[in-house]
Amino acid sequence: MKEAPVFRVGLDDCDKAHLGSLGFVLRRYPSHAVIARQGDEQDRIFVIRSGWGCIFTELMDGERQILDFPLKGEFVASRAFDGEAPESFIAQTELMVFEAPAKALLAGLARSPNLAAVLLGAIARQRAILVQHLTNLGRRSALMRTAHLLLELGTRLEKANSARQLGFECPLTQYDLADALGLTAIHVNRMLRELRERGYLEFRHGSVHFVNREGLERFAGFDPGYLRLPGES
Amino acid sequence: MKEAPVFRVGLDDCDKAHLGSLGFVLRRYPSHAVIARQGDEQDRIFVIRSGWGCIFTELMDGERQILDFPLKGEFVASRAFDGEAPESFIAQTELMVFEAPAKALLAGLARSPNLAAVLLGAIARQRAILVQHLTNLGRRSALMRTAHLLLELGTRLEKANSARQLGFECPLTQYDLADALGLTAIHVNRMLRELRERGYLEFRHGSVHFVNREGLERFAGFDPGYLRLPGES
Missing domain, CATH: 2.60.120.10 (Jelly Rolls)
Incomplete structure (x- = not known):
């Protein structure tokens, strides 16, 4: 084809x-x-x-x-x-x-x-995405880097018209997130619980729901400028 | 000019x-x-x-x-x-x-x-260099990642004809290494001491000396393939 x-x-x-x-x-x-x-x-x-x-x-x-x-x-x-x-x-x-x-x-x-x-x-x-992942691992706390990665994935999918502002379908397990974030799966589980308890996001049944996206972006220090597409203004 | x-x-x-x-x-x-x-x-x-x-x-x-x-x-x-x-x-x-x-x-x-x-x-x-630095931060121990970075810098300088197999002039402080390795300067200091005590390398007066390079490469899991230059066989 x-x-x-x-x-x-x-x-x-x-x-x-x-x-x-x-x-x-x-x-x-x-x-x-x-x-x-x-x-x-x-x-x-x-x-x-x-x-x-x-x-x-x-x-x-x-x-x-x-x-x-x-x-x-x-x-x-x-x-x-x-x-x-x-x-x-x-x-x-x-x-x-x-x-x-x-x-x-x-x-x-x-x-x-x-x-x-x-x-x-x-x-x-x-x-630029790799650079942010490197910065996550080296200088962002476990909680911040978990938030930063989920915000990034949501933003990338939005730019591809595959997600809405409120959240996205996420096929990743806690083991996958752990291997991306330099954590253990147990640690990821705790971080997701804490993000939920702080009223920032919920991740269950394969779906990430941003409850307070603005607050989460501020907390994670997430600036989406690096995700601009070539030619995007 | x-x-x-x-x-x-x-x-x-x-x-x-x-x-x-x-x-x-x-x-x-x-x-x-x-x-x-x-x-x-x-x-x-x-x-x-x-x-x-x-x-x-x-x-x-x-x-x-x-x-x-x-x-x-x-x-x-x-x-x-x-x-x-x-x-x-x-x-x-x-x-x-x-x-x-x-x-x-x-x-x-x-x-x-x-x-x-x-x-x-x-x-x-x-x-490919960024990818190895990301892997250092996420999945290599503090000791291994310190060794991996110093081996990498030595190898890159050798390929540019600016270092010998035995070591290289290194203008980095322990603060610089800390900011590259996701550690504190005190932690870097301890890692350099341990690498010296294990007989792998000495870093002093702005100079890295590989005492046992082969052993160090094995210890750090360092495979220099990713540093091949474009066109290098």
């Missing part, structure tokens, strides 16, 4: 034709399928069409550190341009992704500076 | 001419100068010629999380392609950097797929 990914940005018809010519193929992965494994040769790039992805590093002792959960419309490129994947990429839920060979993309860049700006903007946004 | 940065990769003469035409300007910053501040409009890209840089996020409570110390030959792009800087960039030591407008670079990409591959490779490498 061939189809081009849609970026929410100002591409003209000529750029869209270039994008369509890059050889993106739409593929479906069942939940928990491994799409790329850390250390394997990796020469594809991906754009999520629907579902939740998960990228993580695996440590020698079998632990994992989740780096991010790529969502609808987002780009997964990691080290596609020269060799082995520095991280694993799996389907957190059933996942539809556009895939293209990294080399085709390089050729595409050469044909359209607009497309190059969009691509580099998308890569920079994914990097 | 105009001069083009040298990437250690397979660019042909034509690519080098393209690189030279992108408008890189060599600038000198004194130690601790602010080159780009978080939240400011940011439309430049940088390649370090000599010295140590430092990129970090500033939190509302005045704390900072150091993301990385960009070194000789390395690329600093963060969010140069669409607006405000998500992080601050300062000179850790006196710093010589090549600067170019991000827009000129986009035009350059369009002229040479080779150059585009080198640029994307350099961005991907800086991202």
